[in-house]
Amino acid sequence: MKLLKYSFLLILAVVISSSVNAQDEKADRLIGIWEPSHGKAKVKVEKIGEKYYGKIVWLREPVNPETEKPKVDKNNPDEKMRSTPLRGYRILKDFQYTSKNEWTEGTIYDPENGNTYNCIIKMTDENTLDIRGYIGISTFGRTDIWKRLKMPSKKKK
């Protein structure tokens, strides 16, 4: 009888942990490299802790024509942080997975104007994201479509 009881409890624990693990796998589908529809940048999504972040890894125009130096975050509302390089800048921050192919509670930053927007990411298929940035309520926002890029092969030296 005791053996049955222990086995039942163990199987229950396994089922619960498996479903949590499956949830993690679904959430991790966001990890990868994505290109917004304007094609001016490529963004790599990573996981830090339990949240997801996206950083710029490529810019079509990486150099500021006025300064002839790599672009920096010149429109940041915090003046002290305006020299932060854009390559490597995390423009997607703090996203957490919900159970509906959505990542929420995050923000998206637009370096072109220094504005930060609330943001919802929806995965419409494995290689397509609807990224909706908005202010206040979702109505005051815009949806952009991001497409997945093939992961590059690493250089070996």
Place this chain on the structure above:
Amino acid sequence: MKKIIGNLAFVLIAVLVACGPSQEKTNDIKLPLTAEGPFFAGPTSLMHEFKPDLKALMGDDAAKLKELKLKDISVNLPEGSPYSWYDFTSASLVFVSDNSPMTSVAILNPIKSNGTNIVLTTSEEADLVEFFKEEKFTILLDLDFIEDSYEDAINADLTMNLVFKY
């Protein structure tokens, strides 16, 4: 009537106390940062998972913490490091946690140092109270490598001078 006056007096005193001038305490924290190589040209994140102990930092005033700012941040390459600051173009410090929004804390771009130490420009707007109230959070230092490097690891020491307002 006496009760009403008493209650009003209590409320007035409570308001005056709450609105009283805030006090400050400063403290230094030194932390190691590390990343595993090899490293390629571009930003690499050195990190440290930090478990703040407000009581150790502020003593009995820990519960009264209202605001926490970084006054000075410096990063030192330890003696014997294969790197010098000439190997990097920029350094950017970011705090990340599961319960607080990611916050950019300090930046130095470009890096111009002929010593082992650099001092970063701190953000005036970043308020770090919620990070230090958590059980743990991650400190990321993004160093922008000029060229590829094949070292096994890079280590750096971070010193933060914190101002606690309570």
Place this chain on the structure above:
Amino acid sequence: MTRRYYQQLLFATLILAFTPTFAQTDTTETEEEDYSMYDNLEFVDEGAKRYASVKIKGLAPQKLISVGYSFQGAHELKTSAFGGFPASTDKINSVSGMRMEANIPVISKNSLIMQVGGRYWESNYDFEDKSSITNPLSATLSDNGLKTTGLNTTIYKPLDEFSFLLFRASADMNGDFDSDLQGMEYMKYSVAALWGKRPSDYKQWAVGLSRTYRAGELNYIPVILYNYTSPTSKWGTEILFPARGHVRYTVNSRNLLMFGFELEGNSFRIGNQGTELNEPLNDLEIRRSELRFRFVYERQLTGFIWLSAQAGYRYNYSYNVDRLEDGDEFFRGFFGDQDYIMENELTNPLYFNVSINLVSP
């Protein structure tokens, strides 16, 4: 003992067999990156279709919700004689009132933007000597003022990365009505349709046709849109001719200055209230149109809340009056010879507008 041993063995086996391995996908510690490897990546399937963005760099932020106040200084209204009433000249201390507008994006994606909006504008006339008013036009302006309440929709449809269609339609109710409004037969409909190009992030232009009341009465006129920003992002133009045109100077990302003009106008039904105007003098409409030459200063207050302040010179283009029986519109255009029932003049004062705005991201 044996039974207990087997229980323990089975338990241990179950643990080993079923304990899941959690994938450690915290990626910060694992991968270093060679940033040059991102240069030539391919899409897994197809790239997203690219569309011409509705904006170019440097434009003044678009207002989603606006609450403001408009004020014109002292001027005179000279009315012509009509219907047995003599010509008159009345001094006006000021014309002022609230202006509220909303433009809500109901669809907002790369391939289509549709906004639906509404507005409410007031013009309250403060005559210098109300007791000496003899003209019923001045009387109703003094007693009731003029109001506009309207709905509009704007649709922006990009065709590809460089070209687009722009469509706007509005329905306005204008007059000296009170909370009872006025009949739907007096509604004024305007529409504009343009086709345009956006060759770069710094320029967009379009041409089209409009049915409009900006000149005070019904007109069909061509429309030209030309938005430009200099490569330094300091200077630019925002032109939607003939409705408005401005040169823009960007002080920084939170402050901008503009200089230019706007043609504001509509047809306002009068005689909604009181019995001063009976047949055959009812159903009169003021063909009101004014050119506002102005400086505009816009400044971010906080987040997406911006202040807009204008100051300038209000030039009266038309204040003539037609009779539209039951609101039946007729077309005069620029070359028609139908007579006005009144030909009035307004002198031209200075004016200012100030508004607080929620702007589009």
